[in-house]
Amino acid sequence: MSCGNGCRCLCEDDFTILKQCGWPHYFKEQNRRGLIHSLDCSTMDTMRTSLLLVLWAFILQLADTKVFFKRTTDLSLKDGIRRARGNEGVALKRFKRGWMWNHFFLLEEYTGTDYQYVGKLHSDQDKGDGSLKYILSGDGAGSLFLVDENSGDIHATKRLDREEKAFYMLRAQAVNKKTGIPVEPESEFIIKIHDINDNEPKFTKDIYTASVPEMSNVGTSVVQVTALDDDDPTYGNSARVVYSILQGQPYFSVEPHSGIIRTALPNMNRENREKYQVVIQAKDMAGQMGGLSGTTTVSITLTDVNDNPPRFPHGVYQFITPESTEVGFQVGRIKANDSDIGVNAEVAYSIISGDGAEMFEISTDKETQEGVITVKRPLDYERKKLYTLKVQAENTHLDPRFLSLGPFSDLATVKITVEDVDEPPVFERASYIMEVKEDANVGTIIGAVTAVDPDASRSIVKYSIDRRTDMDRVFDIHSGNGSLFILKPLDRETAAWHNITATAKEMNNPLQTSVHVYIRILDINDNAPEFAAFYETFVCENAKTGQRIQTVSAIDKDDPVGGHRFFFNLPENLKTNFTVRDNKDNTAGILTAQNGFNRLESSIYYVPVVITDGEYPMQSSTNTLTVRVCACDREGNMLSCNADTLILPAGLSTGALVAILLCIIILLIIVVFFAALRRQKKKEPLIISKEDVRDNIVSYNDEGGGEEDTQAFDIGTLRNPEAIEDNKLRRDIIPEAFFPSRRTAPNRDNTDVRDFINQRLQENDTDPTAPPYDSLATYAYEGNGSIAESLSSLESATTEGDQDYNYLSEWGPRFKKLADMYGGEDSDRDS
Secondary structure (H helix, E strand, O other): OEOOOOOOOOOHHHHHHHHHHHHHHHHHHHHHHOOOOOOOHHHHHHHHHHHHHHHHHHHHHHOOOOOOOOOOOOOOHHHHHHHHHHOOOOOOOOOOOOOOOOEEEEEOOOOOOOOEEEEEOEOOOOOOOOOEEEEEEEOOEOOOEEEOOOOOEEEEOOOOOOOOOOEEEEEEEEEEOOOOOEOOOOEEEEEEEEOOOOOOOEEOOOEEEEEEEOOOOOOOEEEEOOEEOOOOOOOOOOOOOEEEEEEOOOOEEEOOOOOEEEEOOOOOOOOOOOEEEEEEEEEOHHHOOOOOEEEEEEEEEEEOOOOOOOEOOOOEEEEEEEOOOOOOOEEEEEOOEOOOOHHHHOEEEEEEEOOOOOOEEEEEEOOOOEEEEEEOOOOOOOOOOEEEEEEEEEEOOOOHHHHHHOOOEEEEEEEEEEEOOOOOOEEOOOEEEEEEEOOOOOOOEEEEOOEEOOOOOOOOEEEEEOHHHOOOOOEEEOOOOOEEEEOOOOOOOOOOEEEEEEEEEEOOOOOEEEEEEEEEEEOOOOOOOEEOOOOOEEEEOOOOOOOEEEEEEEEOOOOOOOOOOEEEEOOOOOOOOEEEEEOOOOEEEEEEOOOOOOOOOOOEEEEEEEEEEOOOOOOEEEEEEEEEEEEEOOOOOEEEOOOOOOOOOOOOOHHHHHHHHHHHHHHHHHHHHHHHHHHHHOOOOOOOOOOOOOOOOOOOOOOOOHHHOOOOOOHHHHHOOOOOOOOOOOOOOOOOOOOOOOOOOOOOOOOOHHHHHHHHHHHHHHOOOOOOOOOOOOOOOOOOOOOOOOOOHHHHHHOHHHOOOHHHHHHOHHHHHHHHHHHHHHHHHHO
16 A cells, blocks of 8 residues: 655555666656645655655665564465465565655644645555555544545645654554455554644743852853744754843843843942842744743842941940849840841850950850840949940951951940949848757757948848748748748658748838748658558468478668668467568568468468667567468469359350350341342433443344335425434433434525435534444435436446546546546456
8 A cells, every 4th residue: 555645655666766767757657647736835845854754664675684664464474385385386466565655744823714634545456446444543533634545645634833742653444444454454544743833932930030249250051041942943043042131231231042131230239239030031933023922031130248247237236234134134226237138147245355355255146246234243333333345346258359348346345334233131141941840849950141231331131931832831931030830730752852942121111022932841750561462362272381481571661861760570478370581681481380381170260460760769560461261272372262163054155155146146247248249230221221232232134125115214304404303312321411402403405405404414513412333224215416416336346347447547647647647447347
């Protein structure tokens, strides 16, 4: 098969002509075939591309390399061997290649009214008798690209945009109309879309934001802008972009090919002007006249450099602060102004001299860049009333390029006056620690606090306790001398420490001061020891004399200095079946005092244990240990402590019964689930009509009466275009919405049914509401007056010999080859 659109497709004879006769004879042969037409712009482009492809294929064939085109009709090696063996004595025959393909080229954005012609398909098996039809599949087949199944002409139905899709992969095949069997294997080809300059350059950003340091040298790079053109960069200058500056001169310039924006003036000062708006244009066609263009705005900001030193607005600063100002509190602020911003305006303050260097310090507020003067040591008006400081301010980030503009520091004098204030009393200590035994009597004095008036008047001080720190009123203080004494009995085991606050104030001054007093309660031995835990003890019936059955320990709430020491024994003059052995480590062992025990006689024994501590005064307590008599094995492991023997009932346990019940429930759920699935499968399908042409094959035993049979349909409906049903809905789905029919108004002047059928066919092809599957449309009336007469394949077989194709030679050079093919066959039949 070959195609007929310029030199787009070649057959094997083309290479023979090219090699044997050269280029002139090649073009002469192509002209004779009707493959080279008028040399308009589109044809010249096509010819140029075809010539390149022909030259490439010629070079590849001379170099004996891999064939450029794909052979699709050659028999496989096995088929060739099989045929050779089946026809003994017959020489092997070389089959002619039927498909030789190349690229199709199509210009984008076609504006014509007719469909755009792409190319022509033709098979060597096509004898011109109308027995073959051409099928097109692949990208856009049936929608973007249509093929005339009889002639093989390919047309594009819509305007194509190369930027949306640059090429289309399609497949072509020739099949027998009667049998539907392909006469040649399917072959693939490409339709490539030629580009035109229909896209202007577009910048990647609508607005660019950039910055450059102030005082930069001329030519310093600021930012690079980029514009993209969707046109084909490999075809002409449609995508070749050139940049130019429309606004922003003389401060900035742009490189035409790279789009890099650079500074154009020296010593641009941020303090004079900080922001600039630059407009850049990108134009395709290499900037030539007629090219398309786009613009963007670049916002450029001059960033700061440290080219300005800090300066104090005043040479002397004066502040007044009271002597009561606490250490770390602020006295005042000073600031050295810097025209720079950011880190370049950061200033460090320091005290370099003055009699107040030991009393005050200065630091920098990072947010306001101010020098904050604070008190370093407590002030006293009676000692010194005036201090003088020499303060320096200097930049912390220096730029070596601008050191000549310095020095980048400044000095100022600060004078601070101290005011006299009436101060509250001052305690001699920052805090007090006192101790008292827990058995001290109420009213016992445990210590005293002392405070004095720091002023020259030396007023009398009055003391008190902040009751918020002594809610239980355990302690009190003498208001005149500050002595603390006990109000309630103390208990170290309840509270080992008491933290209270004592206050002092002058008689005629509401100002007061406070101090923390920490009182430690010392321990005395006032608690008896007891068992450390509750013990559950048992003794075996077969126990021997002296066998240990339990080890006990003791605890004491007291906290002696040397630690606890406990002693264990039995009460005096007590006869019992057990004895106590003191282990000398604050534990004791409980031992049996007889051989064997009997649960029936006594199942529980109560053993009294006396525990005594070793402190003064000595404290002791009697604790009772409960011992049960149990049955044990030979190793002494307890078996049972009950007098009655427990007999377990025979049968299944409760756990086993629950497990069996759960298994039965799970089996019932599974059975119900499978029954529901089977019932669901038996539901009727949505489509129950036997007339559904998609899923049913309907057989007809008669061929029908043709055009004379009018019993199966109403011929009047076809002759009357206005008698049309409004809508025909699909029967296999539930209608959700009704779409308006896109029928065009019938032409009342058109009396030929053929025109009506063509109109209905075009409406069905373009109707978006058509069913999304193959549907059957019947057009029974073919009309009269057609030059080609009936297209029925049944009638064509009877009239094949009556066809006269001599009129094809009168249609011009485009149909000369077709006329030779069909006319020649007629001549052969006549002979």
